[in-house]
Amino acid sequence: MKGKILIYLMAVSMAFAGLFFSPAMAEKLEIKGSTTVLPVAQQAVEKFMDAYPDVQISISGGGSGNGIKAIIDGTTDIAMASRFIKQEEVARAVENGTYPVPFAIALDCIVPVVHPSNPVKDLSLAQLKNIYQGKIKNWSEVGGEDRRIVVVSRDTSSGTYEVWEEKVLEGGRVFPGAMLQASNGAVVQAVSNNKNAVGYIGLSYINKDVKPTTVNGVEASLDTAAAFPVSRSLFMFTRGWPQGVTLKFMNYMQHPDKGQKIVADVGYVPMY
């Protein structure tokens, strides 16, 4: 919640700053979409505007679905997404006379987390699948204490959930007793307050309040991301092949010393 409010405040203050300080002929750029990609884009935008003072960029969150919807409707130049575009969305964009072009900008691991007091260190993919399908109900079945497992998951429409469903559940469903949380931050909050809980979050959201477990013996970190079993790419979509200032920004984003360095700073894995 806090994050969202901050983002709105930033968007508003940026809009005002833009109003007062930009020269009259400023070029404009709109970025919208996934809150997972937002922290990267936020910093990239700040640095980019330092480098090109006559470009005016407004950026806002709202979720992958909303970002891609804005690309379809033509209300944004760049959409951030934590999942790949769906076939039906491409079809609708083409109907509206535009073709969304994907750019992978970072790699992210989705890491199972437990309460810091939980002795469990490793969970295999099979164990995770059974936990999330309600077949394993007690921590003692996976080498922990004799406590009920409280399963925390993301909303079924979040990009993070979709990756989890594909990689861990192999297309199966999370059982109805799982507590669905609306954001990475809410999962951290729920797991850090509950000794029985297990959840999953993006790599950059790990902090001292929760304990990440290894999966199939692989630890999640910037260096091991490629070998980690549950990973995904983060995307930016443009309307057609980028041109003008959009192209400039995408180049900046993918530059190993500029955008990709920010990616690493925020805690994701750079692509280049």
Added chain:
Amino acid sequence: MKRQKKEGLIRSFFFIIAFMSIAVLLLILFFLVKAGVPIFEKVSVGEFVFGTYWYPTASPPDFGILPLILASVFVTLCSAVLAVPLGVMTAIYLAEIASPRLKEIAKPAVELLASLPSVVIGFFGMVVVAPFLQETFDLATGLNLFNASLMLAFMSVPTICTISEDAISSVPRELKEASLALGANRIESIFRVIVPASISGISTGVILGMARAIGETMVVLMVAGGAAMIPGSLFDPVRPMPASIAAEMAEAPFQSAHYHALFAIGMILFVFNLLFNSIADYISHKHRQVGAATL
């Protein structure tokens, strides 16, 4: 002539103002229905309302919202069980028993509770109440039906209390005086005369309080736990309708079945609220206390 013209102008001005808010309501309703109805090409109304599995993004998806409806109903009923005695008793105390000076302080304080943003109440429930419940009752999780009901009760107490207090205060003095003159003591007069005389106002307050609880989004999103299952106990996590809409709308692909289903949930929620408001309206008109006979 001039004066008539002026009057006509004023009349049409107010007509347009009044019509505007109705037009806004109708437009919202129109778009709600327009965005919600397409889901019923995919699933029947019966399957939608009585289906027990909510997996909107699976393939093939399931659009059964019975767990969500029951979650909303249970949360609202439990919060009413907690809030009604609290709200009504407070109202009786403030209107009949408290000294005027105390009332001057206490009534605005209760009303201040209504001005707490729901996100603050949700945060309180999440950070303070949830760990407390979990420790005290040794529960699997503190984010559950009971916690949500408790937080919603906090939110509906001011509504119930304020409206009930107004109703009780407006009971004609003569009724109370007559009761006391006939030898009834204070408690007897309150429960046998004053409360029955103001029952329509109290009921209106209770129902409006419940309407507030069923439509409340932020609190249930934060503290209800979010599991889309039919609760088996008071301490199971649940996922009421508004929480589902708020959590999923941002990521639902535009014009997809999921998107339409969320709007259809909005329609159901609208029906619930309409029902509550109609009942409140009916009661407040039907059982109105009409005057008192005096010499």
